[in-house]
Amino acid sequence: MDQTASGAISTIIRWLYYPRMESASRQATLGKSLLGMTVTDLRGQHISFLHATGRYFAKFLSALILMIGYIMAAFTERKQALHDKLADTLVLVR
DSSP states (O other): OOHHHHHHHHHHHHHHHHHHHHHSTTOSOHHHHHTTEEEEETTSOOOOHHHHHHHHHHHHHHHHTTTHHHHGGGGSTTOOOHHHHHHTEEEEEO
């Protein structure tokens, strides 16, 4: 299998994992769950798979320029990274 195919398969697996876990009843990936964190909409409600998919793909923008989209979470009122702001989501600690 060439690198392009394996990269595509890896992207698809990650796409299915993150939105599926964040839109499930736990509202978190395994790592977030271990840390007592959940992903919600701005009202604290569950997000749909489609909503979580938008959040997942927005993470590419957060990483695009020196991870500044992630760093901005330290400076926003609700501790939202760029992908959270774009997707209207919050990561909450239980």
